[in-house]
Amino acid sequence: MPEPFVKTSSRVISIPRANIDTDQICPARFLKITDKAGLAEALFFDWRFTPDGERRQPPSFIDEPHNAGRQILLVGDNFGAGSSREHAPWALRAWGIRAILSTGFADIFRGNALKNALLPIVVSPERHAVLLALVAADPDGEWAVDLEAQQVILPGGDAFSFEIDPFARTMILAGTDEIGYVLTKLPAIEAWEAAHPARVDTRSEPAAR
Amino acid sequence: MAERPRTLVEKIWDGHVVWSEPGAPAILAIDLHLVHEVTSPQAFTGLRERGLKVRKPGQTVATADHSIPTLDPSLPIADELAAKQLRQIEENCREFGIPFHGKGDPARGIVHVIGPELGLTQPGMTIVCGDSHTATHGAFGALAFGIGTSEIEMVLATQTLLQRKPRTFQVRIDGRLQPGVGAKDMILALIARIGIGGGTGHVFEYSGDAIRALSMEERMTVCNMSVEGGARAGLIAPDETTFGYLEGRKFAPRGAAWEEAVARWRALPSDDGATYDRTIVIDGETLEPMVTYGTNPGMGVPVTGRIPSPAEVEPAARADLEHALAYMGLEPGASIAGQKLDVVFIGSCTNGRIEDLRAAASVLRGRRVASGLRVLVVPGSQQVKKQAESEGLHEVFKAAGAEWRESGCSMCIAMNGDQLEPGQYGISTSNRNFEGRQGKGSRTFLASPLTAAASAVTGVVTDPRTLPGITRTTAVEAR
Numbered sequence: 001m002p003e004p005f006v007k008t009s010s011r012v013i014s015i016p017r018a019n020i021d022t023d024q025i026c027p028a029r030f031l032k033i034t035d036k037a038g039l040a041e042a043l044f045f046d047w048r049f050t051p052d053g054e055r056r057q058p059p060s061f062i063d064e065p066h067n068a069g070r071q072i073l074l075v076g077d078n079f080g081a082g083s084s085r086e087h088a089p090w091a092l093r094a095w096g097i098r099a100i101l102s103t104g105f106a107d108i109f110r111g112n113a114l115k116n117a118l119l120p121i122v123v124s125p126e127r128h129a130v131l132l133a134l135v136a137a138d139p140d141g142e143w144a145v146d147l148e149a150q151q152v153i154l155p156g157g158d159a160f161s162f163e164i165d166p167f168a169r170t171m172i173l174a175g176t177d178e179i180g181y182v183l184t185k186l187p188a189i190e191a192w193e194a195a196h197p198a199r200v201d202t203r204s205e206p207a208a209r
Numbered sequence: 210m211a212e213r214p215r216t217l218v219e220k221i222w223d224g225h226v227v228w229s230e231p232g233a234p235a236i237l238a239i240d241l242h243l244v245h246e247v248t249s250p251q252a253f254t255g256l257r258e259r260g261l262k263v264r265k266p267g268q269t270v271a272t273a274d275h276s277i278p279t280l281d282p283s284l285p286i287a288d289e290l291a292a293k294q295l296r297q298i299e300e301n302c303r304e305f306g307i308p309f310h311g312k313g314d315p316a317r318g319i320v321h322v323i324g325p326e327l328g329l330t331q332p333g334m335t336i337v338c339g340d341s342h343t344a345t346h347g348a349f350g351a352l353a354f355g356i357g358t359s360e361i362e363m364v365l366a367t368q369t370l371l372q373r374k375p376r377t378f379q380v381r382i383d384g385r386l387q388p389g390v391g392a393k394d395m396i397l398a399l400i401a402r403i404g405i406g407g408g409t410g411h412v413f414e415y416s417g418d419a420i421r422a423l424s425m426e427e428r429m430t431v432c433n434m435s436v437e438g439g440a441r442a443g444l445i446a447p448d449e450t451t452f453g454y455l456e457g458r459k460f461a462p463r464g465a466a467w468e469e470a471v472a473r474w475r476a477l478p479s480d481d482g483a484t485y486d487r488t489i490v491i492d493g494e495t496l497e498p499m500v501t502y503g504t505n506p507g508m509g510v511p512v513t514g515r516i517p518s519p520a521e522v523e524p525a526a527r528a529d530l531e532h533a534l535a536y537m538g539l540e541p542g543a544s545i546a547g548q549k550l551d552v553v554f555i556g557s558c559t560n561g562r563i564e565d566l567r568a569a570a571s572v573l574r575g576r577r578v579a580s581g582l583r584v585l586v587v588p589g590s591q592q593v594k595k596q597a598e599s600e601g602l603h604e605v606f607k608a609a610g611a612e613w614r615e616s617g618c619s620m621c622i623a624m625n626g627d628q629l630e631p632g633q634y635g636i637s638t639s640n641r642n643f644e645g646r647q648g649k650g651s652r653t654f655l656a657s658p659l660t661a662a663a664s665a666v667t668g669v670v671t672d673p674r675t676l677p678g679i680t681r682t683t684a685v686e687a688r
């Protein structure tokens with residue numbers, strides 16, 4: 001069962017690049033696992049290590065000691081493009097990230113993130129520019145993300161609100177599980193199935209009639 | 210009573226809503242769930258932890274494609290982790306009663322190739338898979354999209370998904386394609402125009418004369434890369450071409466059931482007067498073979514074009530372009546044609562079907578691969594392999610100096626040992642040119658099978674129209 005999540009505060013890591021795809025977030029060769037172990041190490045792996053496995057110099061932002069423990073990412077547009085691998089949000093969560101601010105997220109990534117209580121927060125391009133400047137000027141400022149109030153609170157106390165899927169918000173705040181919710185509607189599913197025969201049976205070829 | 214005109218997507222959506230209540234996403238029934246080894250293990254673990262069964266094993270089918278080697282199938286799998294993953298899916302399918310096409314099975318192949326060829330993919334269905342290229346199945350007029358592992362668990366447990374209704378985006382491609390230009394070029398041109406986030410929040414519906422003229426295999430190429438344009442799904446309304454492809458396939462309806470199904474499918478196309486949230490119109494006549502130069506599929510130009518320089522693009526895109534060109538090691542402003550290559554990959558769920566192999570073979574027949582170049586031809590499924598071999602295409606490839614392999618994802622995702630070496634340049638008929646996608650430090654040019662095959666002959670990125678005897682794809686001529 002997921003833990004409820006209401007609010008967090010942390011310093012911010014800013015990666016202004018746009019179109020950061022899930023192959024960058026968690027390269028495909030880390031997808032051979034059959035559980036979720038070791039994914040924190042896979043996060044942005046190829047940005048952190050050369051093809052020979054040497055740590056890059058200077059180290060990638062993820063490996064800079066002062067970024068350890070930060071929970072909020074500020075990234076460029078269309079974050080999470082590409083592959084549907086849920087390993088991407090798993091890796092981000094395993095490393096400690098709880099909220100990501102961008103002007104946009106790829107659809108599948110956004111859904112996967114919400115299912116892992118990782119908040120994709122969309123801001124306008126204008127606000128995005130302001131936030132980038134803010135982090136540049138004050139890299140160690142403490143931000144807060146409040147899901148209950150749907151607000152981001154900036155270091156000086158300024159705050160802005162954000163939109164989030166209300167259903168996902170309820171689920172995350174309560175730590176409720178979506179499968180549990182759907183299973184409460186089982187009678188409706190059974191009724192639908194009774195009225196709509198399956199289109200195929202993968203276990204046997206159809207008979208002519 | 211006059212009903213409001215509806216789009217294809219709306220009709221499928223309306224027909225599959227099981228439950229909806231204010232404030233919550235709809236519960237959508239899923240007709241077909243495709244499963245592969247990479248994204249499913251944790252979902253089965255979750256199911257076990259909850260003590261649940263697979264609700265509809267007969268609406269589920271699994272295969273092994275991503276991490277499976279494409280070498281001699283009688284050899285043991287050298288990669289420990291891949292071997293474990295492959296054992297795991299087999300065990301999961303056995304335990305939960307799901308049909309599984311594993312190593313040695315003649316119906317095995319890339320999940321998006323086998324669904325259609327088995328006749329499991331049918332118009333009007335909802336189809337999901339833990340794989341973003343599930344969009345491929347939209348070529349049949351099915352609402353098909355990729356899901357994450359939590360959603361795989363949801364579908365296994367309930368045969369439904371929680372979904373919000375997507376917005377619709379009409380992509381109309383008019384006119385006739387020029388010789389040497391094909392489905393891959395159409396979709397790369399669309400993505401170059403709208404960008405890789407252009408379709409976010411939407412589902413594409415492709416229409417227009419240039420789309421209607423495509424074979425099913427070409428339609429699959431177009432729909433496959435919908436996700437590279439940001440759309441989770443991309444559909445083409447079913448027509449005679451669709452029915453012709455499906456009739457007689459293993460899992461297609463038979464006899465009177467076939468007639469009933471076709472009648473139902475004929476009602477699926479969007480009604481006259483149906484409206485879309487967005488529309489783009491592209492003139493198919495003006496399209497050229499496309500090649501990507503950068504590190505996302507939206508960074509593409511006609512093969513006659515130049516690599517853009519950061520100075521010419523809008524300021525917001527400048528840093529990303531500089532970064533991409535530095536990674537690719539390419540000169541801004543240089544011609545894309547003539548760029549040097551180390552490897553050519555022909556395969557994947559985008560272009561690993563029989564028509565793609567025929568197109569590539571039409572170029573390589575009687576020609577030789579450039580010296581020093583590695584060319585890998587990987588059929589999309591074991592059935593495609595068998596068909597290609599019955600037509601002698603494997604002999605054409607081997608005589609030209611290319612490698613001929615067992616089916617699988619192979620160098621598209623570089624999980625199975627088939628990969629580019631750091632810094633190498635590959636031209637690839639797959640769908641993603643992301644950094645490291647085809648192996649650590651890999652540098653990818655995406656292109657059509659014709660362009661890739663023409664480039665295999667010369668060793669550099671080559672406009673297929675410059676080689677004598679190139680027309681469009683063989684399939685189109687045959688019709």
Ligand code: SF4
Nearest residue numbers: 342557558618621622
């Ligand atoms: S061929 Fe490539 S894109 Fe297609 S399913 Fe396999 S890995 Fe994914």
